[in-house]
Amino acid sequence: MVFKQFREVLRNPKLLIPVIAILFIPILYSGIYLWAFWDPYANTEKLPVAVVNEDQGAKLDNKKLHIGDDLVKELKDNDDFKWEFVSAKQAEEGIKDNKYYARIVMPEDFSKRAKTAMDPHPDKLRLEYETNSGYNYLGSQIGKKGIEKLNEKLSHKISRKYTEILFDKFGEMKKGIKKASDGAGKLADGSSKLTKGSNDLQKGSGKLAEKTKEFGDGIGQLNNGSSKLSDGLKQSEAGAGKLYDGVKSKTSDVNKLAQGSTQLNDGIGQLTSGLGKLDGKGSDIVDAQGKLAKGASQLNEGAQKAEQGAKKLADNGTPLAKGANTLNDGAQKLSKSTKLYAAGVLATSKGAEAVDTNLAAVLEALKKNPDMSKEVLIAKLTAIEAGSKKVSEGSKVLAEKGSSLVEGADQIAGGSSKLASGLEKYTGGADQLHSGLEGLVKGSGQLADGQEKLAKGTSLFMSKIGEVKEGSEKLQAGSSQLANGNEKLAKGWGTVVSGVGSLQDAQSKLYKGSIDLSGGLAKAQEGSIKLNDGVDQLDDGQKKLGKGIDSLNDGNEKLYNKLHKASNKAEKTKQTDDEVKMIADPVKTLNKSATDDLSYGVGIAPYFLSLGLYVGALMLTIVFPLVEPAGRVRNAFSWFFSKFAFMAVTGVIQALIADAIILNGLGLEVQSTGYFILFSIITSLTYMAIIQFLTTTMGNPGRFIAILILIFQLTSSAGTFPLEMIPNGLQSIHYFVPMSYSIAGFRAVITSGIYSDMWNNAIVLMYFMIPMLLLSIVFFVLKTKKLKQNEESAELE
Structure with a gap:
């Protein structure tokens, strides 16, 4: 039946011509499509793209920058697209009129934005573009890819420009590194000196701490001495008050004494005169006795008064002398205390000057320190220095005033000593005066009493009158001296009272001054304690500072070594064009893909070849009788085989024609021509077996099912886009349609050369083909049985 089937087709022109036409269906379907889109990207120079240059240019490092103009010049020599500069x-009208597939716009600030690359917040260049997707989507997408590639080239060009500028800056930086290296060397030397100065400063701060402690101790001793001085001055002030009160109270007694001495002197003068007259005129003795009695009476009264005054003077002279002695002792103590005070003040002044000197040295050393974090310490030390200067100046003033105090105390001591000595003499004279006046009173009494005896002893008296006259003259001389002394005493007593008053005022002021001095010294002692604490903190800080300076010195040495090495390396670095290219475009893509130079047609050939063979098999079922036998049916297998053999030969011829034209006409290069032809035949036979079963068993409904299978295969076989890019629902269908495996097998033969993949996919196609053939045989077996039953029924009739 096989030969009969072939003979029937060959003898029937109505059947032969359609079959011959169907032999070219696969190549018509796949070949023409592949030829049309074999390498569409090779013709992009015919794709019109509008270019608009509105760049106004800019200046970068005093150099003109016109990126827009440079890009236009470059595009004029570029044939990737049909660039039209409008x-x-x-450009806008051309997009609307579908004249351009895309447009590129370089705005006014195109170059201006490029110069901001060195700014903290740079602005990226904006290369504006618009694709005309509504006119032709694929054309716009090709234009978009081209613009992206253009953007990449432009980025490399700008990067190179900035790399050149960067190298220029690097040249300046090398000089800066050299200067920094030299400066780091000087900094290292300075830090060494700073270390030495810090050591000296640390020693000075230690000495300062010792001297400050001594200064505090001296202030404490001076404060104690000041307290004792205040106590002594308080006692001295009290003694001076008592002395002033006592001296002032005796003023009236001294005046009375002077008056009594004058009266005594006058009486004695009268006595002497009387004695002279008596001596000259004895006859007048009786008369004179009366006058003598009267004078004696007056003498007795005056002597009594003088005796009373002298007694009071003697009584009061004793406490006055004691007060003067007390004043003398207090003045001597004052003199000793003030000498100690002056010495302490002078020591304070020297200690303060030492503090001032050491603090000035500290400040001078710290000011040489370039570390600005020590400014707070410098400010505190400046304040301490100012305070120490004030202490020094105050101490000098105290020392100066203390010298005056010593001199005044010495004068007080000397004056009080003389006063005590004079008062002792005065007290002694007053005692003698009292004793003499007592005798005078007794004598005047006896004189009055003896007036009765005078007459009796007149003759005797007259004989002794010369001696009495001589004694009276001596008594008058002594009385004159006593009167003169008492007169001087009366006159000088006011000065004594005034001096003692001045002494009391001076003692009060001195006492108040000592209290102020004691308070100031107490504050000075508190200040010295704080100063001592501050100096201790300064000493601790100086130790920490010394450690920090040591670390700084080590860091400076390391910095110098690093910068020196960096400077040497930078000097060895030379700018070359290759380096500029390397930095601007550091990555070079090395494509080691064996199939990278494939065209678009090669990529889609497996898909369209599979599609052409499937459509060719489907078209054959339209003109070829799939069930009607070519002769008498002997058995089911011969009937099936006659039909499948013709379809198989037709499929093989279709595959051979398609392969021949694709290989030789389009120039498709495959890894193995034999395997390519073999796999094409296997694919064609698989499609014939599937379509034979569907159309033979179901007729037109089966043909419709075959078309539905074709549709699902077109979407799920991953012939154009990768499987991962299609919807998940279609991905699940991918593994159940034969075209998925035919495409994968063709790719293995055409591009990858992995023949194991080809054989694996061929085996899967066999899994589709063999079951379809067996089912077709089952159909023909059943059909044969039914046909024989019909024939037997016809014979019986």
């Missing part, structure tokens, strides 16, 4: 209005 205005913004022309």
Whole structure:
């Protein structure tokens, strides 16, 4: 039946011509499509793209920058697209009129944005573009890819420009590194000196701490001495008050004494005169006795008064002398205390000057320190220095005033000593005066009493009158001296009272001054304690500072070594064009893909070849009788085989024609021509077996099912886009349609050369083909049985 089937087709022109036409269906379907889109990207120079340059340019490092103009010049020598340089209005109208597939716009600030690359917040260049997707999507996408590639080239160009500028800056930086290296060397030397100065400063701060402690101790001793001085001055002030009160109270007694002495002197003068007259005129003795009695009476009264005054003077002279002695002792103590005070003040002044000197040295050393974090310490030390200067100046003033105090105390001591000595003499004279006046009173009494005896002893008296006259003259001389002394005493007593008053005022002021001095010294002692604490803190800080300076010195040495090495390396670095290219475009893509140079047609050939063979098999079922036998049916297998053999030969011829034209006409290069032809035949036979079963068993409904299978295969076989890019629902269908495996097998033969993949996919196609053939045989077996039953029924009739 096989030969009969072939003979029937060959003898029937109505059947032969359609079959011959169907033999070219696969190549018509796949070949023409592949030829049309074999390498569409090779013709992009015919794709019109509008270019609008509105760049106004800019200046970068005093150099003109016109990136827009440079890009236009470059595009004029570029044939990737059909570049048309137009205005913004022309480009916009061209997009609307579908004249351009895309447009590129370089705005006014295109170059200006490029110069901001060195700014903290740079602005990226904006290369504006618009694709005309509504006119032709694929064309716009090709234009978009081209613009992206253009953007990449532009980025490399700008990067190179900035790399050149960066190298120029690097040249300046090398000089800066050299200067920094030299400066680091000087800094290292300075830090060494700073270390030495810090050591000296640390020693000075230690001495300062010792001297400050001594200064505090001296202030404490001076404060104690000041307290004792205040106590002594308080006692001295009290003694001076008592002395002043006592001296002032005796003023009236001294005046009375002077008056009594004058009266005594006058009486004695009268006595002497009387004695003279008596001596000259004895006859007048009786008369004179009366006058003598009267004078004696007056003498007795005056002597009594003088005796009373002298007694009071003697009584009061004793406490006055004691007060003067007390004043003398207090003045001597004052003199000793003030000498100690002056010495302490002088020591304070020297200690303060030492503090001032050491603090000035500290400040001078710290000011040489370039570390600005020590400013607070410098400010505190400046304040301490100012305070120490004030202490020094105050101490000098105290020392100066203390010298005056010593001199005044010495004068007080000397004056009080003389006063005590004079008062002792005065007290002694007053005692003698009292004793003499007592005798005078007794004598005047006896004189009055003896007036009765005078007459009796007149003759005797007259004989002794010369001696009495001589004694009276001596008594008058002594009385004159006593009167003169008492007169001087009366006159000088006011000065004594005034001096003692001045002494009391001076003692009060001195006492108040000592209290102020004691308070100031107490504050000075508190200040010295704080100063001592501050100096201790300064000493601790100086130790920490010394450690920090040591670390700084080590860091400076390391910095110098690093910068020196960096400077040497930088000097060895030379700018070359290759280095500029390397930095601007550091990555070079090395494509080691064996199939990278494939065209678009090669990529889609497996898909369209599989599609052409499937459509060719489907078209054959339209003109070829799939069930009607070519002769008498002997058995089911011969009937099936006659039909499948013709379809198989037709499929093989279709595959051979398609392969021949694709290989030789389009120039498709495959890894193995034999395997390519073999796999094409296997694919064609698989499709014939599937379509034979569907159309033979179901007729037109089966043909419709075959078309539905074709549709699902077109979407799920991953012939164009990768499987991962299609919807998940279609991905699950991918593994159940034969075209998925035919495409994968063709790719293995055409591009990858992995023949194991080809054989694996061929085996899967066999899994589709063999079951379809067996089912077709089952159909023909059943059909044969039914046909024989019909024949037997016809014979019986």
